[in-house]
Amino acid sequence: MLERIHLAIIREVDRQGSLTAAANTLCLTQSALSHSIKKLEQQLDTDIWLREGRSLRPTQAGQYLLAVANRVLPQLSLAEEQLRQFAQGERGTLRIGMECHPCYQWLLKVVSPYLEAWPDVDVDVKQKFQFGGIGALFGYEIDMLVTPDPLYKPGLHFEPVFDYEQVLVVSRHHHLAKQSYVEPEQLSHETLITYPVEINRLDIYNQFLQPAGIHPKSHKTIETTDIMLQMVASNRGVAALPRWLVEKYAHEIAIAPVQLGQRGIAKQIFLGAREADVNIDYLKAFFQTARSAPF
Amino acid sequence: MLERIHLAIIREVDRQGSLTAAANTLCLTQSALSHSIKKLEQQLDTDIWLREGRSLRPTQAGQYLLAVANRVLPQLSLAEEQLRQFAQGERGTLRIGMECHPCYQWLLKVVSPYLEAWPDVDVDVKQKFQFGGIGALFGYEIDMLVTPDPLYKPGLHFEPVFDYEQVLVVSRHHHLAKQSYVEPEQLSHETLITYPVEINRLDIYNQFLQPAGIHPKSHKTIETTDIMLQMVASNRGVAALPRWLVEKYAHEIAIAPVQLGQRGIAKQIFLGAREADVNIDYLKAFFQTARSAPF
DNA sequence: AACAATCAATTAATTTTATTCATACATAAA
DNA sequence: TTTATGTATGAATAAAATTAATTGATTGTT
Numbered sequence: 001m002l003e004r005i006h007l008a009i010i011r012e013v014d015r016q017g018s019l020t021a022a023a024n025t026l027c028l029t030q031s032a033l034s035h036s037i038k039k040l041e042q043q044l045d046t047d048i049w050l051r052e053g054r055s056l057r058p059t060q061a062g063q064y065l066l067a068v069a070n071r072v073l074p075q076l077s078l079a080e081e082q083l084r085q086f087a088q089g090e091r092g093t094l095r096i097g098m099e100c101h102p103c104y105q106w107l108l109k110v111v112s113p114y115l116e117a118w119p120d121v122d123v124d125v126k127q128k129f130q131f132g133g134i135g136a137l138f139g140y141e142i143d144m145l146v147t148p149d150p151l152y153k154p155g156l157h158f159e160p161v162f163d164y165e166q167v168l169v170v171s172r173h174h175h176l177a178k179q180s181y182v183e184p185e186q187l188s189h190e191t192l193i194t195y196p197v198e199i200n201r202l203d204i205y206n207q208f209l210q211p212a213g214i215h216p217k218s219h220k221t222i223e224t225t226d227i228m229l230q231m232v233a234s235n236r237g238v239a240a241l242p243r244w245l246v247e248k249y250a251h252e253i254a255i256a257p258v259q260l261g262q263r264g265i266a267k268q269i270f271l272g273a274r275e276a277d278v279n280i281d282y283l284k285a286f287f288q289t290a291r292s293a294p295f
Numbered sequence: 296m297l298e299r300i301h302l303a304i305i306r307e308v309d310r311q312g313s314l315t316a317a318a319n320t321l322c323l324t325q326s327a328l329s330h331s332i333k334k335l336e337q338q339l340d341t342d343i344w345l346r347e348g349r350s351l352r353p354t355q356a357g358q359y360l361l362a363v364a365n366r367v368l369p370q371l372s373l374a375e376e377q378l379r380q381f382a383q384g385e386r387g388t389l390r391i392g393m394e395c396h397p398c399y400q401w402l403l404k405v406v407s408p409y410l411e412a413w414p415d416v417d418v419d420v421k422q423k424f425q426f427g428g429i430g431a432l433f434g435y436e437i438d439m440l441v442t443p444d445p446l447y448k449p450g451l452h453f454e455p456v457f458d459y460e461q462v463l464v465v466s467r468h469h470h471l472a473k474q475s476y477v478e479p480e481q482l483s484h485e486t487l488i489t490y491p492v493e494i495n496r497l498d499i500y501n502q503f504l505q506p507a508g509i510h511p512k513s514h515k516t517i518e519t520t521d522i523m524l525q526m527v528a529s530n531r532g533v534a535a536l537p538r539w540l541v542e543k544y545a546h547e548i549a550i551a552p553v554q555l556g557q558r559g560i561a562k563q564i565f566l567g568a569r570e571a572d573v574n575i576d577y578l579k580a581f582f583q584t585a586r587s588a589p590f
Numbered sequence: 591a592a593c594a595a596t597c598a599a600t601t602a603a604t605t606t607t608a609t610t611c612a613t614a615c616a617t618a619a620a
Numbered sequence: 621t622t623t624a625t626g627t628a629t630g631a632a633t634a635a636a637a638t639t640a641a642t643t644g645a646t647t648g649t650t
Contacts (some may be wrong), residue, residue, distance in 0.1 A: 001299065001375075002299075002371055002374060002375050002378075003298065003299055004296065004297075004298055004299060005608095018625090018626065018627090019626080019627065020625080020626065020627080028608095028609075028610095029609070029610060029611085030626085030627070030628095031609075031610065031611080031612095031627090031628080031629085032608070032609050032610070034627065034628060034629085035608075035609075035610095035628090035629085036608080036609095038628080038629090039607095039608095044375070044378045044379070044382060045379075045382040046378060046381055046382040051616095051627070051628090052617095053616070053617045053618075053626085053627095054616065054617055054618075054625070054626035054627060055617090055626080055627095056626095056627085060381060061378055061381045061382070064374070064377060064378065064381070065374065065378070067571075068370070068371075068374045071370070071435075072367060072370055072371065072374075075363070075366070075367055076297055076363075076367065079297060079359070079360065079363045079367075080296075080297050080339070082359060083297075083339045083341060083356055083359065083360070084339070084340075086341055086355060086356045086359070087339060087340040087341040087356070129449075130450070131433070131448075131449055131450025131451075131569075131570075132448050132449030132450050134429070134433070134446075134448050134450075135433050135448070135449065135450040135451075138426070138429070138430050138433035138434060139433055139434075140366075151429075151446070151448075153426075153427050153429050153430070153446075154424075154426055154427035154430065155425070155426025155427050155429075155430040156426075156430075274426075275426075276362075300637095313596090313597065313598090314597075314598065315596080315597060315598080323637095323638075323639095324638070324639060324640085325597075325598070325599095326598090326599085326600085326638075326639065326640080326641095327637070327638050327639070328598095329598060329599060329600085330599095330600090330637075330638075330639095331637080331638095333599080333600095334636095334637095346598070346599090348597090348598095348645075348646050348647075349596065349597040349598060349645070349646050349647075350597085350598095350646090351597095351598085
């Protein structure tokens with residue numbers, strides 16, 4: 001039978017490079033691991049490593065088991081962690097994933113009243129997922145997803161929690177700053193500064209520039225909002241961000257929001273979770289807190 | 296440590312209703328299970344069942360562990376099965392999921408040349424998923440999904456494999472049978488027969504009737520294609536199906552296809568898989584076989 | 591109310607399994 | 621060569637899981 005220890009050994013040998021090193025981190029002897037795996041190999045009737053000299057190279061079966069280990073072991077650790085929290089009377093950890101940069105600013109405002117209302121629930125925020133936010137939900141990496149891009153599929157529950165307007169941000173001294181709105185053409189001589197994501201995922205691109213067939217003069221990417229806004233303020237380029245975010249910073253930094261197009265660009269942020277979980281009280285409460293967030 | 300046996304016991308007690316019965320199916324004694332779980336409870340410092348008289352009712356922790364068991368145990372069994380197949384020189388089993396009724400007819404035509412080309416790969420077709428096709432892909436229930444409804448998300452790879460036209464099917468003696476196409480209004484006095492799925496997922500509804508604000512006189516659902524066509528032939532109603540499917544049956548059953556609207560309804564079937572898997576040779580080959588299918 | 595049947599818990603004995611120790615063997619580097 | 625470092629193996633040992641036998645509790649039946 002394939003046991004947890006086998007997966008642990010396989011994962012650790014992959015990480016450490018040798019049985020001996022793996023044995024140390026697992027607090028066992030090299031001999032113990034060798035015996036364990038040998039027995040498993042006999043049961044499965046297939047080798048897990050090719051023994052080349054004194055190094056171990058995983059066979060096809062070994063590679064497959066490594067993938068299984070990397071997938072399954074975290075699920076078991078998570079289960080133990082959850083149970084530990086149950087035992088201590090805590091409610092658990094709400095693991096929130098985020099797929100968009102402005103979501104982070106919004107989330108901060110929601111998390112703080114939530115933590116007050118639910119003192120025995122911890123909140124953990126993750127931003128990188130191997131298989132994207134949806135995959136992270138399905139794979140139990142996270143329990144909740146904040147995204148501009150919902151997915152109405154069986155097994156998942158999404159609801160909009162926050163409407164905002166995406167606007168152009170320019171320096172307060174920029175010639176566009178006084179206009180009530182900009183047309184796509186007016187950006188063809190501007191430098192566009194965005195977060196480092198696929199260009200197709202940027203609203204200003206696929207909802208504004210792309211339909212008009214316009215390209216900005218150049219395109220720079222910057223990780224952090226603060227630096228991005230500093231760049232905009234010093235007239236190195238223009239950016240597209242939520243209006244509320246721009247207004248929040250406008251006191252400190254010399255920037256101004258400008259509506260994108262005659263109608264503006266309306267956006268929504270959605271909160272999603274596994275359908276099976278939406279009745280867990282502390283999760284349900286997060287939806288409520290999110291809906292009644294102060295915006 | 297939470298071990299496989301613990302999860303197996305918890306799942307089996309849930310299924311069988313008692314420790315004694317679970318012990319039998321697990322080929323152990325009731326005492327063994329009792330000891331195992333008791334030890335686990337001590338380690339986790341939480342009860343798994345409430346002992347009420349002589350019956351066991353899962354606690355919150357128990358319910359949580361049951362969910363973990365139902366999720367994790369199949370992954371381990373699958374891994375063992377895969378390894379067994381590796382060991383025997385077989386390539387494995389390609390587990391294909393399907394989300395649409397006409398896909399099945401199409402799939403049959405693809406599977407047969409594939410099985411010939413890959414004699415050491417088995418194909419298994421599943422049609423019901425707890426969390427939908429996407430969830431089944433992410434949850435390793437299936438390796439490949441046939442769907443009219445692709446999802447371009449990180450972690451998944453989709454490609455179109457088959458274009459077809461969705462047409463109205465009527466009895467050969469029906470007054471619409473001679474028309475070159477039908478307008479939505481002409482269906483307002485017809486009985487519409489469909490597969491038993493959500494009405495919003497039906498193309499004839501959301502792409503044809505809905506936009507025109509038309510409702511059919513009545514709506515019946517039928518599971519099987521053959522019976523559905525028999526019903527249509529005997530003038531009990533009209534249906535919407537792929538043109539190629541209608542033409543295939545038209546020799547045996549007195550039915551006729553009619554184009555939906557002036558432009559017709561164009562449809563595509565997509566094949567999807569986990570990105571991590573698309574380089575597995577026998578999986579890649581299925582994509583190729585599918586693309587070059589005889590349509 | 592008494593009785594049999596059913597089920598889980600417990601203790602002690604036993605069996606099985608995992609682990610270590612000591613050592614052999616193989617390889618790469620000095 | 622020699623040395624250092626790695627894995628494999630057999631026998632001994634420690635640890636663990638499992639069983640057998642029994643108790644106590646509960647449920648259903650007569």
